[in-house]
Amino acid sequence: DPVHINAVCSPLEWQMERPRPSSELSQAQDRLFFYGCNAAGQRMVVCFSRFKNQVAELWLCLYAADGCTYTLPCTFTLDRSDGNTFTALGLRLECLAANRRWRLAFNGTLRKCIPGDSGGADTTEAHVKFGFIWSTVSHTLEQPVELSCALLAESFAKLPTPQMLAEIDSFLLETDSYDQGGMMSGEVTIEGTSAEWNLWGSKVRTRGAVVEDTRVEDHHFGFLENGNIYHVVHTDKYGGAEGLYYGSLYAPELRMLPIDYGLIRTQDLISGSFLRMYIGFGSIQLSIHARHKSVALTFGNEESACEVQVAAADLECDQMHGKGFTVRVQRKGPTTYRISEHFKHKGVRERSSTDPDPLVAHIGEACCKSSDLTGGKGSSLAVLHSIAEQFKTFTVPDAFVVTTSSYKMFSLGGEFQRLVQQIKRCGLRGDTQAALKETCSSVVSAMEKLPLPDLVEKEIARCMKKYGDDLGGKRFAVRSSAIGEDSEDMSAAGQMTTFLGVRSLSKVLECVVKCWASQFSFTSINYKRQYGQPMDSPMAVVIQEMVNAEVAGVMFTCDPLTGNPAYITVTANYGLGESVVSASAEPDTYVLKRTPGMRPVLESVQVGHKSLYTTQSESDGVVMLPVTEDKTKEKCLENDQVENLVFVGTQIEKCHTTPQDIEWAVCGGKIYMLQCRPVTTFFRESDSELTHELDTGLKCEKEAFTKANICEVLPGATSPLSLSVIRLCFDTYCRDLYTGMSAMYPHDPSFYMPVWMPIHRYNYFLWLSDGQMNLRSDANVLEKSMMYNTLGRDITGEIMKNGCVDRQKKTNIWKLPQQMYYLLKMLFTTNKRLKRISAATQDLHLSVDGMLSASQMYTYLSNSLHHLREPSDVLVSAFASSSMYNLILQRILAAASGDLTPQVFAEFSKMLTGGDVESAEVPRSIQELGTLLAASTDKENFLSMSIEEACEWLMTVENPCGEKFRDFLHKHGHRNVKEFDLYTKPWCMDPSSLVKSLRAAAMAPKSTTQKEAPSWDLSDLPYKLTFVQKLLLKFLIPRARLAVAARETSKSGLVRTIHKLRTVCIRLADQMVLEGRIPTPDLLYFLTFEEIGILLKTRSPSLVLKAQRRLRLHPELDKVKYPSLFVGVPKPIMTAAKRIEGDFEMKGNPMSQGVAEGYARVVPTFEEAHLIRKGDILVTTATDTGWTPYFPLLSGVITEMGGPLSHGAVVAREYGLPCVVGADGITSMLRTGDYILLDGNTGILRKLAKPADEDP
Known part of the structure; x- marks a missing residue:
């Protein structure tokens, strides 16, 4: 079950996170609240509430580090929430993975308050844009079911029994919510100045019964520098005169917990006021001193009858500092739910299933607002007509829409179906672009000659009769109106044909058919394939009277x-x-x-x-x-x-x-x-958001991480699909193992956080400050040894000086025997398990032969993931066993020498020499094969071949060289650099890197001496051992050597299993391309496992575009380097700034933001577009729709002509490519192969010196 193993989110999780159905809002709340803060004083609070009648209430405030606040006044507005997204005005809160990741985006004007010297404030307006990725750091705490019964009982017990029972019933109905701690990472742009913010806080999701009585509730939120997060509620509605306390506390060394004690003194929210709060759970007791640092911000409006005050606070708790908020909610009565007349035009009445869909609809009819019936253009035109009727300040030319029902009737014809099948067969055969273009041209020509159904023709004629005798003098525009066209996901700009100045009924009828046929044009088919859309989709046609505009x-x-x-x-x-x-x-x-x-x-x-x-x-x-x-x-x-x-x-x-x-x-x-x-790019994710989208939330600002060790196993950036699979290996299937190995420590049972390896910018890191290792200078020998085994040096004490959080998980000494038993059992059983698992991975056979659809293959892949369980468990067990043997040996040597010195580690490394280690066999086999090639009579022939020819020769030649090469691939062909990544091609699929190594080995001069591994004996130790120490070493050293070999063998077994899953993924990707769900097979690896399932169900164009952008970002993210050890949010090593010495610099008009650096591809005409290569920066005069298929290859666009709505600018914004237009004469100034910098933020273009180590 993919849900049970955390491969996908459960349906219940999605149901709880996404917006409620509108039909439930008259009785139930639907509120989403986020807050975040950091030590620098940057903070954010956002609240989104949905009500009946398509009404939304939202408020937002940002606190910058300079003391300025930016607020969105509380207001009722049109609720545009849909699917997994809460959205209204310029705010969008989108659930990316239920209870795991959210996206918070805003673009609009906020009220800026600048603190004045006299305590007052100057208020202006400022443009603010932000995009955050919220990642969880904890499990949820569900209320009321997980609240402290003792704390609630203490308050309710003070009431008379009838009142107590009534209040308990009411409380249980209203308090249907859950808290969850998290981290937000993103980019905030204020008045054109961008900065990266990292914030910590909580998400509160509320779904209880509607509240309409009077009450005052205080919500106290806080984040302390050690990662503690709390949310304490005090309400005067329950519990009599003293009110009722309840809430949550997240302690990183434990889990999300309900508070079982709460008391708050001083409730004032005035600037400079102090608040003392006492909260706790069990042995965790916090005494928090909060100082409200600024005037409380007030949000409210008459319709909601609710006033909200937000006061930022600086916190102190047991010599720790923190940041927080107090949010006071004063409800004065029921909400009126009044909404402005402006917002009623967008409302679409639900049509009865028994009502027949019209074949033709006038834009004044209510049904015309339904995009499923009239498409994107038709429905928006109907809304525009409705607005014109209200304001009378403009006119919408008369129009009617030939609906999708007419198209469905037209598409039932046998000849139509035969023509569509021709194009579909092109896709299934994988025809070339030239062949597809020819097929599309012939299909469109034939389809344009098909007759309209009689009923449709009669309905159009009926609508045209209204013009009477004036019909002959009228001109019409006939435009396509596809479902999804002009939406936020797809603009489809210029993909279908538009006919202007059409006269007479016969010409209109002819143009309707041509509009329908145009969706099968080469340009349109390619556009749909790029977005994974079906080739034949319902389409309406708008027939609008033309205005002879001046x-x-x-x-x-x-x-x-x-x-x-x-x-x-x-x-x-x-x-x-x-x-x-x-x-x-x-x-x-x-x-x-x-x-x-x-x-x-x-x-x-x-x-x-x-x-x-x-x-x-x-x-x-x-x-x-x-x-x-x-x-x-x-x-x-x-x-x-x-x-x-x-x-x-x-x-x-x-x-x-x-x-x-x-x-x-x-x-x-x-x-x-x-x-x-x-504006279709309004909520498009920035590169920063995509970079951080799959990040693991950090528990505080001072966590310690390392790339040591992990950079060998999982180097560079990992593809999103592989992140999903690796998470199963080490976070799902090894969680029980982790629990057993550390039974003395408390654990968070949630699958939401990784056990060992957090992710940042698609890179893996090792987490050092999880609380199980002592990083202080008083660390013992074993703890120092652990550091050495991980980083190659002892960093205890050093890392604390860099500000690392001092976190120590509390141990339960009574569970020590349980932990020791588990560890000893693991030491003595791992090798036996390894032999069985190693054989099982070799015998494993996965095949999708006979499966006819991508959905079947995906289900098979989902059901095959369990094959990772035992190889993963054995790998971690072998790694842990080897580490334990190492620690024991080092402890013995340290006792003998008197300290853990460099000499101890030198001797220790000699001890482990020997053993049949699989990873050491690979270079040895390559060297042997190279020696064989060097002695072969075919040596010169082999060295003169191209890489491709050499690969082919070794795979087919019948001589000892070919046999040994094929034997090597049979045994080790599943290995390669980044072998855990499904996106990587192992040697058996691409042996080119292997052949390069063989060439070097064949050309190397023959060695005259044979190196042998140095022998080692206990007598070689430079210090004296006791009798017991000698016995222990003689017993442990052979086992430690075997453990090293076991670790490598188990790693090979897991990698082999991953490769067999890779073969299924390759077939799945090819099938999805054949079905037109993704344009290229590579995109499969840039979707998470769950996103692939969603795409198969929905054909979401936004997911396809996201995968394309992730693929484009991947090479740069893969190049980024990180320090081996650091404290805080991972930051790449900054390389020295390049000295920009271009031959010239010019400025154009920026039309799509971003920065690209690379080689120019100057293409003055479309006839040369086939010369474009991946990563090129296109330099041309202008583009039209024919250029669209080439945009996924590009890293940037420069045109001599164009504007905000020109094709190049529109498509560049869709793909997130930097684009500059208006660079007059640029095609004559640059040549293909010039190295340039394109800055889509400023419009600057510079010609640079070519990198010394690269060729175009």
């Missing part, structure tokens, strides 16, 4: 680059907006700034050249015409026109509650709104 363009109601809502950007050109959207002409650009309580004010105007404009032709269609020279130098809109236009845009945005990308037109002084869609 001026038209695009409006972003936020800064299109940074997402800053304070700025609104308008681009405009004469005629229709097509010239702006297609970037065929340089438009005018207007930037306006919002001012509180007033309309946005024009801040800057950049007059574009506007050399061409689009207008309706005299016949069908549109034409591009030149703009007269005098008009090119003039603004196409006056200032007051722009300000009126933007005011309308803010009205539309207010109804959607998120920034919008709006196409508009002006004709005869009237404003027309043609399309509206969300």
